Amino acid sequence: MEHRRLHLLVFLFVNAIFVSLQSREEVLLDMRSSGGELGWLTLPYENGWEIVQTVVNGSLFYTYSVCNIDAVDQDNWLRTTFIQRRPGATRVSVELRFTVRDCNSFGGASVSCKETFNFFIYETDADVGTNFRKGQFRKVATIAPDEVTRDQVVLVNTETKTVGPLSRKGFYLAFQDMGACVGILSVRVYYKTCPSxxxxxxxxxxxxxxxxxxxxxxxxxxxxxxxxxxxxxxxxxxxxxxxxxxxxFAGYEPVGDLCQECKPGYFKPSVSPELCLVCPDNTRPSAAGATSCECEDGFFRSPSDPPTSPCSAPPSAPRDLIATTLSTDGRLQLSWSSPLVTGDRADLTYSVLCEQCDRASCSPCSEKVHFEPGPADLQDTEVIVCDLDSHLNYTFTVEAHSGVSQYGAARPATSITAALDYTDPPKVTLIHLDDRSPTSLTLSWTLSRRPPAHISHRYELMYRRKDGDGERDVTTYTVLILDKNSVHVNDLTPDTAYLFRVQVLSSQGNPGSYSAEYEFHTSPRAESRVQSPSTMVMGAVAGVAVVLLVVVAVLLLRKRRLRAHRRGGSEDPYFSDQLKPIKTYVDPHMYEDPNIAIQKFVTEIDPNAISKQKVIGVGEFGEVFRGAMKSPARGEVAVAIKTLKPGYSEKQRQDFLSEASIMGQFSHPNIIRLEGVVTKFKHAMIVTEYMENGALDIYLKDRDGEIPTYQLAGMLRGIAAGMKYLSDMNYVHRDLAARNVLVNSDLECKVSDFGLSRVLEDDAEGTYTTRGGKIPIRWTAPEAIAYRKFTSASDVWSFGIVMWEVMAFGERPYWDMSNHEVMKAINEAFRLPAPMDCPSAIYQLMLQCWLHDRSKRPCFTDIVNMLDKLLQSPESLSTIADFDPRVSIRLPSTSGCDGTMFRSVPEWLESIKMSQYNESFARAGVSTMEDVLALRHEDIRNIGVRLPGHMKRIAYSILGLKDECSSLSVFAV
The missing domain is CATH 2.60.40.1770 (ephrin a2 ectodomain)
Incomplete structure (x- = not known):
C-alpha cells in the first residue's frame, strides 16, 4: 500500500505539469479534463483497479492504479465509458501516460510480479452500459514501459497507439492488469485534422x-x-x-485571402493574380471595379492594343516633304520628316500616292512607275520612285498611318508637285537620216529621255568628211550649235561619206556626253537629176497651198474689221492691232431678266447633292463654306460654297447670282471653275471648285522665303495665262489682286472674284470712292482712277502689282501709305521698288506694266510669252534687281534718321513686320538700336531667326539703318 501511495503522489505532480499543455487535435476523450466521476468500470469490483481523486490548484484529477503483486493469477480489467466516433474519423490515436514499478524494487518477494499490461478495444453502435463481457474486446497491444520506477524517483512513460480502421458509431477502451504495479495517469483519445x-x-x-x-x-x-x-x-x-x-476576376485584385474590387482610377482587364493598375495616359478616370479605362475624346486604341496601353491620337501629316532627282534614269527620292503628332506608337508607317498631272486634271500614275521598297507600309521616312517621265509633272501625297488612323477624321496628308530636275542633260541615243541630196543631208536624233516642256536644250553637232586611205585630217571638223534636234547640212560633196556625232547642251550650258559617230552618204549627181522633177512638183504644190492660206486669212480679217466698223469701231485702241476671238464675254446685265443669263450660262444643282462642312471665309454677300458635291460622273468632290446671307434684297440676290453668270462663261485651267448654282431653293448658293491653299496673298505670307524664285515665276505665268484668256474673251476684271487669286493643292493659281470687283467699305484694303463706284486704289491703273477707263490695259497694271505681291511674299503694296499718298506718288512717277531677291527680268516686266501710257504696256499675250522664255532659261532669273531697304521696308525712311528715329527695338521690328521676334531679341540681350546695328548675319541666326526670307528682311533693314545713320554717333531716345 505504501508503494501505491508513493506512486499516486508522483502522478499528481506530473499531471499538474501537463495541464498547461495545449493540443490542436480533435479530442474524443481526455481523462484529465473530466470534472466529475469518470464512470469507468472495474472488474473485479474490489481488489482490482482503484480510482484516486486528488485536488491540485483547485482542480480535481482522477487516476487509476493497481499493484497486486503479491497475489497470483491476477486478471484486473478497467473499461472506459462509451466513446462516440465522429464522421470521418476512421482511425483514432490513444495516448497513455503511465508509470510501472520495477519488480526488483520489491526485493524479489513476489515471483508473479509483471512490468506490462494489455490494451483492448471494443466497437459498437450503441452504449451497452454496465454490460461488460471480456470476449467482446479485441486486443490492441501489450503496453511495456520504456522506464520503470525505482526507489523514490518516479518515471512517467508515454505511449501512443493508433487504433483503426473504425466503422461503428463508437467504441470502448479497456486495460488488463495481470500482476503489475501500474498507475494510469492519463488517457487521451483524439484524431488529427487539417484545419480549414x-x-x-x-x-x-x-x-x-x-x-x-x-x-x-x-x-x-x-x-x-x-x-x-x-x-x-x-x-x-x-x-x-x-x-x-x-x-x-477582372476588376478585382488579391488583398490577403480576398479579392477586392479595384479602387477608382484603377483597373484590371482580365482574370489574373495581378494587382489593379493605374489608368494609362489619355484616359478618363475609372469607377470602382473597372475592367478598362475609356479613352479621352480625340484619343483611341487599335483592336490590337491591350487595355493596359495608353490611348493615342491619329498621326498628323508628315512634314517637310522634299523631292530630289537622283540620276538620269527617271529616279526621284522623296523624303520627309515624322509628323508632329505620332501618338508615341511603334506601328507608325507611311504610304505614298502618285498622280501625274497636266494643267487640267490629275490621274493615277502609270503602272510602270514603281517604288523602292514599296508605296505602302514604309517604316523609313524616304522612298525612291523609279521610271518617271521627265516631261510630266507628278504629285506625290504622303500619309502617315498607325493603328488608330481609322478612328480619326480624314487622314491628313502632305503633297508635293515635282518633276525630274536633272543636272546633266540627256544623251543622244540615235541619229536618223531624214533626207539627202548630192550636196546636203537632213538629220534628226532621239534622246535618252524627253525633256520637260519648260526646259529647252541646245545641241552641238560635229561632222567631218570620212578619211580616205586610212588617213585622217583633224582640221576638217565642222561644229554647229542648234536649238532643235534636227539639222539640214549644206555645201557637201556629192557621193561622199560623212561622220556625225551630237552632244546635248543643257540650259545652264552644261555639256553632255557625245553620241556615237554615225556615217551617212550624200547622193550622187545622177540621183539628183532623177529627183529634180519630183522636187519641183512638191515645191509648186506647197507654194499654191501657202497662197491659198494667205488669201483666206486676209478675207477673214477684212470681214471682221467690217463687222467692227458697223458696231461703231473697236472699244479700245489697245485691241486695234489684234484679232478678236470668235467667242466673247456677254455681260449678264444686258438681259432684261437676269434669270435668263443664269439659265443660259449656269448649271442648276440639286441642293440634296450639296453638303456644307466648314466655314472657310466671309464674302460680301454671306459665308463661304468648304463642302462636298455628289456627282454621278465624278463621285463626291470637294467644293467651295458661297451663300447669300438671310434678309437679302432682290437686287442683292441678282448681284450675287450675276457673278455665277460671269463665271459660267469661262473655261480655263487658270480661271476658277464654276460647278453650278442653287437658285430653286430658299437660300441661293454658288458652287465652285475647292482650292485647298486658299488666297494667294495669305499663302505667300505663311511661306516667306520658302518658295524658290523659279516656282514663283511659274505661279505668275499661270495667273497671266488666265488673264490672257479673259482678255481674249473681251472681259475686264477690274479687281485683279493676290487676294483674288486662289491656290490649289498642286500650287496652280486661278483667277477668281468676278462679282463686279466690289470691295466693302470696311475692307482693310481700303477703296477710293468716285461717283461711279468703289475702286481698289493700290491695284488700279491711274487712268481708271481718274477717268474710270477700265480696259485690259488697266488689268495689266493690276497684274504688275500682283507680280510685286508674289515676289514680296504677300507684302502690302505701298506699305502703310494712305490711298491719297499712293495716288499722289504714282502721279509723280513713283513706282514700287524691287522686292528682296527679285530677278531683274521680273522687275523690268513689272515696270513695263506700270507705264503711264497704257498703249505702251504689254498685253497679256506678250506677258505670257516673256514669262515662258524666262522659265525656259532659268539662268535668266539669276540676275537680281537692285534692292534699297530704305525704300522697300518703310517709306520715306527706314530708321527715321531725319529726326524721327526709332525709339525702341520693338518699334523697329514692327516697322519691318517682324514683331514676332520681339521676345527672341529681348532674350538675346538686344535691347537698344545700337545693339541692332552691331548685329552680324550669324548673330541674327543665333537669336532664333531661321526662315531665309525673315533673315534677309532683318539683314537688309540693318543695312539700310547703317547707310542712313552712318553720320550719326548717337541715337535719340
Whole structure:
C-alpha cells in the first residue's frame, strides 16, 4: 500500500505539469479534463483497479492504479465509458501516460510480479452500459514501459497507439492488469485534422487526417480557376502538395485571402493574380471595379492594343516633304520628316500616292512607275520612285498611318508637285537620216529621255568628211550649235561619206556626253537629176497651198474689221492691232431678266447633292463654306460654297447670282471653275471648285522665303495665262489682286472674284470712292482712277502689282501709305521698288506694266510669252534687281534718321513686320538700336531667326539703318 501511495503522489505532480499543455487535435476523450466521476468500470469490483481523486490548484484529477503483486493469477480489467466516433474519423490515436514499478524494487518477494499490461478495444453502435463481457474486446497491444520506477524517483512513460480502421458509431477502451504495479495517469483519445484554410485564394474545409488524403477546395468570392483546387492532408494534420491557384476576376485584385474590387482610377482587364493598375495616359478616370479605362475624346486604341496601353491620337501629316532627282534614269527620292503628332506608337508607317498631272486634271500614275521598297507600309521616312517621265509633272501625297488612323477624321496628308530636275542633260541615243541630196543631208536624233516642256536644250553637232586611205585630217571638223534636234547640212560633196556625232547642251550650258559617230552618204549627181522633177512638183504644190492660206486669212480679217466698223469701231485702241476671238464675254446685265443669263450660262444643282462642312471665309454677300458635291460622273468632290446671307434684297440676290453668270462663261485651267448654282431653293448658293491653299496673298505670307524664285515665276505665268484668256474673251476684271487669286493643292493659281470687283467699305484694303463706284486704289491703273477707263490695259497694271505681291511674299503694296499718298506718288512717277531677291527680268516686266501710257504696256499675250522664255532659261532669273531697304521696308525712311528715329527695338521690328521676334531679341540681350546695328548675319541666326526670307528682311533693314545713320554717333531716345 505504501508503494501505491508513493506512486499516486508522483502522478499528481506530473499531471499538474501537463495541464498547461495545449493540443490542436480533435479530442474524443481526455481523462484529465473530466470534472466529475469518470464512470469507468472495474472488474473485479474490489481488489482490482482503484480510482484516486486528488485536488491540485483547485482542480480535481482522477487516476487509476493497481499493484497486486503479491497475489497470483491476477486478471484486473478497467473499461472506459462509451466513446462516440465522429464522421470521418476512421482511425483514432490513444495516448497513455503511465508509470510501472520495477519488480526488483520489491526485493524479489513476489515471483508473479509483471512490468506490462494489455490494451483492448471494443466497437459498437450503441452504449451497452454496465454490460461488460471480456470476449467482446479485441486486443490492441501489450503496453511495456520504456522506464520503470525505482526507489523514490518516479518515471512517467508515454505511449501512443493508433487504433483503426473504425466503422461503428463508437467504441470502448479497456486495460488488463495481470500482476503489475501500474498507475494510469492519463488517457487521451483524439484524431488529427487539417484545419480549414485559404491558400492561393482557394478555401479548403477542415479535414480529418486519415493518412495522405486529397482534398478538394473552392475559389474565394470573385475568383476562379481553370480546374478544381486540390491539396493533400497528411496523417499529421498538415496540408502538403501543390495547389491550383485561383485568380481574381477582372476588376478585382488579391488583398490577403480576398479579392477586392479595384479602387477608382484603377483597373484590371482580365482574370489574373495581378494587382489593379493605374489608368494609362489619355484616359478618363475609372469607377470602382473597372475592367478598362475609356479613352479621352480625340484619343483611341487599335483592336490590337491591350487595355493596359495608353490611348493615342491619329498621326498628323508628315512634314517637310522634299523631292530630289537622283540620276538620269527617271529616279526621284522623296523624303520627309515624322509628323508632329505620332501618338508615341511603334506601328507608325507611311504610304505614298502618285498622280501625274497636266494643267487640267490629275490621274493615277502609270503602272510602270514603281517604288523602292514599296508605296505602302514604309517604316523609313524616304522612298525612291523609279521610271518617271521627265516631261510630266507628278504629285506625290504622303500619309502617315498607325493603328488608330481609322478612328480619326480624314487622314491628313502632305503633297508635293515635282518633276525630274536633272543636272546633266540627256544623251543622244540615235541619229536618223531624214533626207539627202548630192550636196546636203537632213538629220534628226532621239534622246535618252524627253525633256520637260519648260526646259529647252541646245545641241552641238560635229561632222567631218570620212578619211580616205586610212588617213585622217583633224582640221576638217565642222561644229554647229542648234536649238532643235534636227539639222539640214549644206555645201557637201556629192557621193561622199560623212561622220556625225551630237552632244546635248543643257540650259545652264552644261555639256553632255557625245553620241556615237554615225556615217551617212550624200547622193550622187545622177540621183539628183532623177529627183529634180519630183522636187519641183512638191515645191509648186506647197507654194499654191501657202497662197491659198494667205488669201483666206486676209478675207477673214477684212470681214471682221467690217463687222467692227458697223458696231461703231473697236472699244479700245489697245485691241486695234489684234484679232478678236470668235467667242466673247456677254455681260449678264444686258438681259432684261437676269434669270435668263443664269439659265443660259449656269448649271442648276440639286441642293440634296450639296453638303456644307466648314466655314472657310466671309464674302460680301454671306459665308463661304468648304463642302462636298455628289456627282454621278465624278463621285463626291470637294467644293467651295458661297451663300447669300438671310434678309437679302432682290437686287442683292441678282448681284450675287450675276457673278455665277460671269463665271459660267469661262473655261480655263487658270480661271476658277464654276460647278453650278442653287437658285430653286430658299437660300441661293454658288458652287465652285475647292482650292485647298486658299488666297494667294495669305499663302505667300505663311511661306516667306520658302518658295524658290523659279516656282514663283511659274505661279505668275499661270495667273497671266488666265488673264490672257479673259482678255481674249473681251472681259475686264477690274479687281485683279493676290487676294483674288486662289491656290490649289498642286500650287496652280486661278483667277477668281468676278462679282463686279466690289470691295466693302470696311475692307482693310481700303477703296477710293468716285461717283461711279468703289475702286481698289493700290491695284488700279491711274487712268481708271481718274477717268474710270477700265480696259485690259488697266488689268495689266493690276497684274504688275500682283507680280510685286508674289515676289514680296504677300507684302502690302505701298506699305502703310494712305490711298491719297499712293495716288499722289504714282502721279509723280513713283513706282514700287524691287522686292528682296527679285530677278531683274521680273522687275523690268513689272515696270513695263506700270507705264503711264497704257498703249505702251504689254498685253497679256506678250506677258505670257516673256514669262515662258524666262522659265525656259532659268539662268535668266539669276540676275537680281537692285534692292534699297530704305525704300522697300518703310517709306520715306527706314530708321527715321531725319529726326524721327526709332525709339525702341520693338518699334523697329514692327516697322519691318517682324514683331514676332520681339521676345527672341529681348532674350538675346538686344535691347537698344545700337545693339541692332552691331548685329552680324550669324548673330541674327543665333537669336532664333531661321526662315531665309525673315533673315534677309532683318539683314537688309540693318543695312539700310547703317547707310542712313552712318553720320550719326548717337541715337535719340
Amino acid at each position: 484554410t485559404v491558400q492561393s485564394l482557394a478555401a479548403f474545409p477542415e479535414t480529418v487526417a486519415n493518412g495522405l488524403r486529397e482534398v478538394e477546395g473552392a475559389c474565394v468570392e470573385n475568383a476562379m480557376s481553370q480546374s478544381t483546387p486540390r491539396i493533400f492532408c497528411t496523417a499529421e494534420g498538415e496540408w502538403v502538395g501543390p495547389v491550383v491557384h485561383c485568380e481574381c
